[in-house]
Amino acid sequence: MNLSQAIVAGDETAQRRAIAKGITLLESTRADHRAQADALLTELLPHAGRSFRLGISGVPGVGKSTFIEALGLFLIAQGHRVAVLAIDPSSSVSGGSILGDKTRMEHLSVHPQAYIRPSPASGTLGGVAAKTREAMLVCEAAGYDIVIVETVGVGQSETAVAGMTDMFVLLQLPNAGDDLQAIKKGVMELADLVVINKADIDPDAAMRAQAQITSAMRILGQHGRAEHAHHDETLWHAQVLQLSALKAEGLDRFWAAVSRFRHLQEAGGRIAARRRQQSLAWMWERIESGLKQAFRQHPQVQALLPQLTREVEKGGIAASTAARQLLAAMLEPRP
Amino acid sequence: MNLSQAIVAGDETAQRRAIAKGITLLESTRADHRAQADALLTELLPHAGRSFRLGISGVPGVGKSTFIEALGLFLIAQGHRVAVLAIDPSSSVSGGSILGDKTRMEHLSVHPQAYIRPSPASGTLGGVAAKTREAMLVCEAAGYDIVIVETVGVGQSETAVAGMTDMFVLLQLPNAGDDLQAIKKGVMELADLVVINKADIDPDAAMRAQAQITSAMRILGQHGRAEHAHHDETLWHAQVLQLSALKAEGLDRFWAAVSRFRHLQEAGGRIAARRRQQSLAWMWERIESGLKQAFRQHPQVQALLPQLTREVEKGGIAASTAARQLLAAMLEPRP
Numbered sequence: 022m023n024l025s026q027a028i029v030a031g032d033e034t035a036q037r038r039a040i041a042k043g044i045t046l047l048e049s050t051r052a053d054h055r056a057q058a059d060a061l062l063t064e065l066l067p068h069a070g071r072s073f074r075l076g077i078s079g080v081p082g083v084g085k086s087t088f089i090e091a092l093g094l095f096l097i098a099q100g101h102r103v104a105v106l107a108i109d110p111s112s113s114v115s116g117g118s119i120l121g122d123k124t125r126m127e128h129l130s131v132h133p134q135a136y137i138r139p140s141p142a143s144g145t146l147g148g149v150a151a152k153t154r155e156a157m158l159v160c161e162a163a164g165y166d167i168v169i170v171e172t173v174g175v176g177q178s179e180t181a182v183a184g185m186t187d188m189f190v191l192l193q194l195p196n197a198g199d200d201l202q203a204i205k206k207g208v209m210e211l212a213d214l215v216v217i218n219k220a221d222i223d224p225d226a227a228m229r230a231q232a233q234i235t236s237a238m239r240i241l242g243q244h245g246r247a248e249h250a251h252h253d254e255t256l257w258h259a260q261v262l263q264l265s266a267l268k269a270e271g272l273d274r275f276w277a278a279v280s281r282f283r284h285l286q287e288a289g290g291r292i293a294a295r296r297r298q299q300s301l302a303w304m305w306e307r308i309e310s311g312l313k314q315a316f317r318q319h320p321q322v323q324a325l326l327p328q329l330t331r332e333v334e335k336g337g338i339a340a341s342t343a344a345r346q347l348l349a350a351m352l353e354p355r356p
Numbered sequence: 357m358n359l360s361q362a363i364v365a366g367d368e369t370a371q372r373r374a375i376a377k378g379i380t381l382l383e384s385t386r387a388d389h390r391a392q393a394d395a396l397l398t399e400l401l402p403h404a405g406r407s408f409r410l411g412i413s414g415v416p417g418v419g420k421s422t423f424i425e426a427l428g429l430f431l432i433a434q435g436h437r438v439a440v441l442a443i444d445p446s447s448s449v450s451g452g453s454i455l456g457d458k459t460r461m462e463h464l465s466v467h468p469q470a471y472i473r474p475s476p477a478s479g480t481l482g483g484v485a486a487k488t489r490e491a492m493l494v495c496e497a498a499g500y501d502i503v504i505v506e507t508v509g510v511g512q513s514e515t516a517v518a519g520m521t522d523m524f525v526l527l528q529l530p531n532a533g534d535d536l537q538a539i540k541k542g543v544m545e546l547a548d549l550v551v552i553n554k555a556d557i558d559p560d561a562a563m564r565a566q567a568q569i570t571s572a573m574r575i576l577g578q579h580g581r582a583e584h585a586h587h588d589e590t591l592w593h594a595q596v597l598q599l600s601a602l603k604a605e606g607l608d609r610f611w612a613a614v615s616r617f618r619h620l621q622e623a624g625g626r627i628a629a630r631r632r633q634q635s636l637a638w639m640w641e642r643i644e645s646g647l648k649q650a651f652r653q654h655p656q657v658q659a660l661l662p663q664l665t666r667e668v669e670k671g672g673i674a675a676s677t678a679a680r681q682l683l684a685a686m687l688e689p690r691p
Contacts, residue, residue, distance in 0.1 A: 055680070059674070059676075059677045059680065062674040062676070062677055063673060063674065063677060066671060066672070066673070066674060069671075070671060151676050154675075154676070155674065155676060158674065201539065201572055201575045201576060202575070202576070204536065204539045204540050205539050205542065205544070205545055205576050207540065207542060209540070210540055237536055240536045240537070241536060241537070241540050297669045300668050300669065300671075300675045301665065301668060301669065301675070303675040303676065303679075304664075304665075304668050304675035304676070304678050304679045305679075307675065307676050307679035307680070308648075308651065308679045308682060308683060309644065309647075309648060311679060311680070311683040311687075312644075312647040312648065312651055312683070313643075313644060313647065315683070315687050316643065316647055329639075330636065330639075333635050333636060333639050334632045334635065334636065336401060336404075336405060336635075337401070338398060338401070339394070339397040339398065339401060339490065339493065340489075340635045340636070340638040340639035340642065341394075341397070341486050341489070341490060341638065341639070341642050342394045342397055342398060343639050344638075344639045344640075344642035344643045344646060345390070345394065345642070345646070347643060348643060348646040348647070348650070352646075352650050
């Protein structure tokens with residue numbers, strides 16, 4: 022049994038080991054590993070894509086771990102198999118302790134029907150996101166039918182997670198100003214569903230937050246998708262829910278909303294369309310990242326870049342002129 | 357007298373003609389023109405950079421033309437020379453009629469101390485922005501000491517304008533929801549000053565809008581610049597003003613705020629730092645754009661791209677695998 026077969030059809034222990042080995046191979050930066058990794062991906066691809074991909078974001082302290090643990094156990098009790106992946110661009114600094122740390126989800130992490138993988142700990146957000154996307158395909162090929170991709174609410178990682186999932190959920194605290202921060206970062210706009218967590222601590226504040234966010238999303242949506250589809254009954258309108266993950270209150274309503282979203286999106290063919298669009302965007306993101314890396318590693322560019330950077334900074338040469346000289350150094354090599 | 361000399365020191369008629377000729381050269385896409393354009397830029401650069409660069413944005417209907425005409429005439433009366441440039445990524449569609457149309461500013465456009473140039477009408481936002489940046493240097497070399505770069509509040513052009521100016525001003529209408537749209541698009545965050553125009557039409561609504569935007573900017577700023585500099589008296593805190601451009605009311609207060617911003621920023625060395633950072637960002641934006649263009653034009657890439665795109669769309673190959681194959685086709689040519 023080779024690696025892809027073990028991932029798709031191994032018994033529990035062998036499968037778990039094969040998944041870990043496969044993801045480690047996909048995360049490797051060695052050139053020979055990369056060729057093996059591409060072969061593995063191509064073998065797994067026919068078995069992938071059958072899960073529901075759920076993105077979850079929220080700032081530190083919002084209760085993501087508690088929420089995901091409660092949700093994961095709730096879903097396993099309904100017969101699902103749940104994989105949890107994480108994207109944390111800061112994990113190369115923090116050693117990956119913020120996200121994906123198995124001790125955060127003590128019951129879920131030891132459950133045979135769950136697989137938890139911390140954030141890849143290397144490089145740029147684009148690189149981390151690419152590795153997580155590939156890990157998602159491995160988990161799907163292994164038969165996990167719910168894949169949760171979580172990220173911490175800092176930086177641009179929310180866009181990356183929304184760009185690889187079927188539904189994007191934003192966890193919020195019932196604090197004034199949190200919604201403005203989410204709007205500012207463009208995260209509110211990405212959300213298919215907003216969940217106000219810890220609603221039990223201050224029910225009045227949670228009610229106010231729900232009203233404010235609902236109103237803000239209505240205004241934000243005015244120039245967006247809503248205008249195109251007044252008469253489309255399969256259309257989902259972003260919603261705002263309250264719950265308490267700690268007390269496991271509201272998970273049933275949360276999952277009912279997710280299921281309704283999934284049903285409407287599948288009926289309209291939107292999940293397949295969203296995934297096609299995501300795949301193409303991902304391909305172009307990887308191309309742009311690869312071009313930039315090749316540029317920075319080109320010997321002629323490396324020879325010219327420091328001097329031209331200084332000239333641009335002190336105003337001796339226009340930035341666009343410097344850019345053209347550097348591009349010519351890479352793309353039009355002198356004989 | 358060659359072109360750069362005519363731009364720097366020509367008499368009024370010769371200079372105006374030379375500016376137009378120089379900008380047209382900079383906007384040309386012909387390869388031989390490009391070399392001449394780079395030579396011109398390098399000659400002009402020592403004479404550029406001495407203006408105050410003011411970015412102005414606002415949605416259609418907010419009254420940008422009326423505001424800029426009133427402001428331009430106000431500044432000329434104080435002895436300034438004023439250039440107005442525009443960035444309108446839609447102008448290739450609209451024929452440039454939205455922005456930069458001289459009939460919009462009937463008095464300013466015929467004034468000998470003003471120079472108005474419509475948006476370049478070609479290509480991507482990055483290309484349009486690059487050409488406008490270069491046009492700005494031409495106007496500066498010709499001695500215009502106030503350069504206004506305007507853009508319409510759609511798309512990403514606000515970021516481009518904020519990225520080439522010393523101060524970014526957002527015009528808003530006193531309408532509920534306008535501020536949320538500006539926050540959503542990340543424009544509120546870019547604004548050094550927010551101006552509520554047409555305040556005379558509904559003074560109560562204008563007061564409410566001013567209070568709301570002031571409060572929103574305070575919350576948005578909490579995680580930003582404010583926290584770093586509690587004791588820095590040269591620090592500017594973003595402000596919100598009301599005025600009526602149509603009645604020319606409030607221009608003096610507006611310009612007093614701009615002057616105070618400029619004074620504080622220059623005292624702290626921040627304008628020079630902002631310009632250095634803008635130049636480097638501009639250089640990298642042009643490099644990335646050039647790399648992508650070279651990729652799309654590469655014969656091997658063009659041969660592979662349609663087939664690989666279809667494979668990615670139908671799930672036959674992973675997006676990252678396709679990206680690696682395309683990059684190899686360009687960067688590792690087979691002998």
